[in-house]
Amino acid sequence: MENPPGTVGVGPWEGVWPSGPQWDAELLAHGDTRNVVDEYRYWKHEAIVADLDSRRHNFHVAIENWQHDLNIGSVVRTANAFLAREVHIIGRRRWNRRGAMVTDRYQHVRHHPTVEEFVAWAQSAGLRVIGIDNFPDSVPLETYDLPRDCVLVFGQEGPGLTAEVHAAADATLSIAQFGSTRSINASAAAAIAMHGWVRRHVFNQRVGSQLS
Template sequence: MGVGPWQGPWPPGDEYDPDLLREGDRRNVVDRYRYWRMDAVVADLDARRHPFHVAIENWAHDLNIGSVVRTANAFNAAAFHVVGRRRWNRRGAMVTDRYQHEHHHPSVADLLAWAGSAGTGGAGIPLVGIDNVPGSVPLETYDLPRECVLAFGQEGPGLTPQLQEACDVVLHVEQFGSTRSINAGAAAAIAMHAWVRRHVFGQRPH
C-alpha cells in the first residue's frame, strides 16, 4: 500500500511533507493526499466537514469503536465523541482518528450538555440513537436531520438506557434474516451512509 519516493522535481506547495516526498508515503490516505503533511490534510478536511457527529459509548473497550471511527473518517463527519472511558481500542481505526476531531465525555449527561449548545448559532443539535430496541423507528423511513449526533452503543448490549433516554429518536436498521442484530460497526456505516444519501445526494426517505 502507498507510493515510493517522489520521482522528479518536487511539487510546489506548503502542503507537501519533505520527508514523505523523500521516503515515500505508505499511509492509508486517498491519492489526493499523497505526500501531504498531516496537518494540511486535516485543514483540507475541515474546510468541507459534514455537519453530523458520531458518538460511541465506551464502557467495555469494544473493539468495534475503531471501525466506527474509520467509517466516520470515510464520510468526513464533523467529529467523533467517545462517551465513558477515555481510552479506546484504536487498532480498527487504522490511524484515521488522527485526521479527525475527537471529544471525550465522561457520561451521557456530559454528551447531552455539549449537544445542547452545539450546532449553528449554538441552538443545539439532536441526538439520534441507532439500535434495534422496542419502540425504535426504521432508519429507512426517517428523515435524518442535517445537524445531528448519530449515537451508537457497544456490540452486544447496544445503547445504554441512559443514552436511549437522551436521544430525540432511536432508529433501527431493518433486517430480514434470522439474526437478532447486525454488527455495531456495520450498523454505524449504514446510518452514516443514510445521512450522506439524504444530505449530500438529496435522496429523501420513502
C-alpha cells in the same frame, strides 16, 4: 510506519518537486506509504487535516464505551470515510485504535465521561441526538428524515444503547433486518446509519441541484 503490513504506497517524487505549504519534504524525498487517498500523497499531516476540516459534514457520531468496546476503531475508520465532523466516545476514554487503521490521526475524537455531559454538549452545539438501536419505540432508519445537524449515537456490542441515552434521544431508529439474528454488529450499524445521512444530505442534494 503508518501503513499496515503489505500496503504499497508511492516512492520518492520523480522530477522537480512541487511547491506549496502542503508538501512534506521528507515524504517527497523518501516516498509516502501512508493509508491516504492519492489526492493527499506527499502532503503534510496537518495540511490533510486542515483540508478535511474545510469540508467536513454536519453530522457527528458517538459510541458508548462502558466495557471497552472493540468496535470503536472501526466506527472511527468509517466516520473518517464519510467525513463526519467528530467522533465522540462516551464512558471510558481508552479504546482499541487498531481497527481505526490510523484514521484517528485525521478524525477529531472527543471524550465525554458521562451520558449527562455528552447530552449537555450536544444541546449546546445545537445538535439533535439520534439513537440507533432496536427498541419498541424505534422508527425505521430507512424512512426517517435524518436531520442535517445531528449526532448519531450507538451502543456497544451486546448491551446496545443505555436507558439514559434512549431517554435523552430526540428519536431512536432501527435498521431493517430480515434474517434470524436479533441485531447486527455495532460498527456495521454505524456504517449503515452514516451512509443514510450521506444519501439524504449529500447525494440527494446533488441530484436536486442538477435537476433545478
